[in-house]
Amino acid sequence: MNTHTGPLLTTAQPDLVERKIAPSLERRRLRAYTLMLLIDAVLLNLAFALASLLYEGEWWEPRTMLAAQTILPVYFTIALYNSTYGVRALGDWLFASRKALIALGISAGLLNFVAFYLKANAEFSRVAMTLGLVFSAIALMSFRRLVPIIIDRFWAGRIRNQLVINDGGPSFSLAKCSTISAAKYALDPTSHDPFMLDRLGKLLRNQDQVVVSCPRERRASWAFLLKSSGVYGEIVSEPAHELGALGVHRYSAQERTTLVVSTGPLGLRGRITKRLFDIVVALAGLVALSPVLLLVALAIKLEDGGPVLFVQRRLGRGNQFFDMLKFRSMRTGKLDLDGERSTSRDDDRITRIGGFIRRTSIDELPQLINVLKGDMSVVGPRPHALGSRANSKLFWEVDSRYWKRHSLKPGLTGLAQVRGHRGATEEEKDLTDRLRSDLEYISNWSLGHDVAILFRTVWVLTHENAY
Structure with missing residues (x-):
């Protein structure tokens, strides 16, 4: 169709x-942020080492360097949350300097506060500490001034x-x-x-x-x-x-x-977190389930000699098409590439092994490869075939908000699935129930939510509407 x-x-x-x-600039920016983190660590250590040399007469004096290495993780924690390492910081050195100085000042204040209550102030030289902070501030600002120049030189200023x-x-x-x-x-x-x-x-x-x-x-x-x-x-x-x-x-x-x-729906930190979660779960799933995948592939091949995988075009993130993988569960001559006919109980198109893998959701496992490729996530709105209908209407004709569910990558499982919204969409309500859950998931995304949905999926792998 x-x-x-x-x-x-x-x-x-x-x-x-x-x-x-x-072209994607996200990896380039991530490399730049990582390099900035490393250079900042070196600059802070060198600044305190110089302070110890000038005041204590000893390069890398242990007490002064202890202060540097104590302040560094606090500085990075604050800097990562106040946009010291962000897109704007790559192109606006005044903004980047201000954020770095704020992070440095708060870190110094917290260190002094903790040291006071632990009665550890005597462990640090006040003069060396002050000189170290001053030199650190100068070094951080100088480096921030160089960053846009370097970007102009090597990236033509495009961030x-x-x-x-x-x-x-x-x-x-x-x-x-x-x-x-x-x-x-x-x-x-x-x-x-x-x-x-x-x-x-x-x-x-x-x-x-x-x-x-x-x-x-x-x-x-x-x-x-x-x-x-x-x-x-x-x-x-x-x-x-x-x-x-x-x-x-x-x-x-x-x-x-x-x-x-x-x-x-997600900022940079959220996208990185979700992608790392996807990679870890997908790799672990492929390794752990490899015997099942091989056995199912063999059973499909032995039953009728047809292809093991069924590749169907689905709608993904940003309303873009992608090829979704499934174990083939239908007879080769009756494959439904556009999804124009919903599967029904006792469907004559489904093979014997196909009926089993559909009831147990095993047919969806090859989508772990889609997750690794970046087409899908482990958790997200389930992708639909282009010709899918509810009450003889295309999904977007039932509710125009349908397109909004594609602002995130589609998932192997999702909030709608763990709530029991699965199977054929015979009535419009079958779609609107799923859509409501999908939009709720997008609005309230968190890593903890993804983990909870993944665990809940175990209890709905077999479902009365899965056929």
């Missing part, structure tokens, strides 16, 4: 979209991906940004065409900031799309209550105002 209702790309061919996909989409609104541009025409790429915010949404998702991939300039009547539609895509988005506009703006940015040089309408 082809659910594409609008025209395919005419003015913007697929290869043109691929060429416009921005963020910024995209401006011109959809017929006021003229707008940002320094070192990419600008595209909505018409050239056939982007229509009022359309629910999944092919258009996949195209937009690819263009928004790896973007740190997206600004849309459009006519007033299209602002609400663009705001909805940006929220659904899970990106930080702004719309060039005067404040409008119906957009649910999260903030206002004023670009004085252009006399333009934008409304922040989306930020993405």
Whole structure:
């Protein structure tokens, strides 16, 4: 079944979209933050060593260096939480210096406070400590001043991906940004065409900031799309209550105002935490379950000689398509690539081994590979086939909020599944119950929540609606 209702790309061919996909700068920034952490540690130690040499007459005097190594973990703890190591700190040395000095000052104050109550002040030389802090402050500020210069030299000053989409609104541009025409790429915010949404998702991939300039009547539609895509988005506009703006940015040089309408559900720390959790669980799962995977693969092959895996296009993060893996549970001549027909009890398409692996959810295990590839998470909204329907309606026709569930990566399991919302979607309520749980999960994400859902999944691996 082809659910594409609008025209395919005419003015913007697929290869043109691929060429416009921005490279990810997240790894580059993470390397920069790590290097800054290491250099800060070296600078703090050298500053206190110099202080000990000048005051005590001994390089790396033990008492003075003890103070440095005591203050360092406290400094890093505070610095990691006050944006000392953040995107803005890479390009704005005054901001970065201010944050580093605040972290250093608070660390020194906490150290002095603890030392006072432990009666350990005598262990530290006040003069050497003061000199060490002064030298540390000078070193940290000097290094912050060098960071933008180094970035300009080696990265051409580019630390963020910024995209401006011109959809017929006021003229707008940002320094070192990419600008595209909505018409050239056939982007229509009022359309629910999944092919258009996949195209937009690819263009928004790896973007740190997206600004849309459009006519007033299209602002609400663009705001909805940006929220659904899970990106930080702004719309060039005067404040409008119906957009649910999260903030206002004023670009004085252009006399333009934008409304922040989306930020993405997870910040950098949350994305890193969730990704590490996914990798650890997926690797452990593949190793621990490898005998089961091999036995099931062998059983499928022996039953009818067909392919072991079933590959189906699903909707993923940012409304982009990806190929989801499952153990094949249907007869080779009756595979449903678009998911237009929901599985029913005693379905004549399902093989004998297929019925067993579907009832026990074993057919979903190959998606651990999707998790390692980065297409999916261990926990998240379950991905749906393009032709999935509820009461003869496509899912997005039942509730337009459906697209918002794709602001996070889809999951092997999710809040909807552990609540028992599984199986065929015969009625609209079957979808809306899942959608409500998915949106609740996205709004309240935490690592602890993911762990709890993963454990609860064990109790719903077999379910009366799993067939």
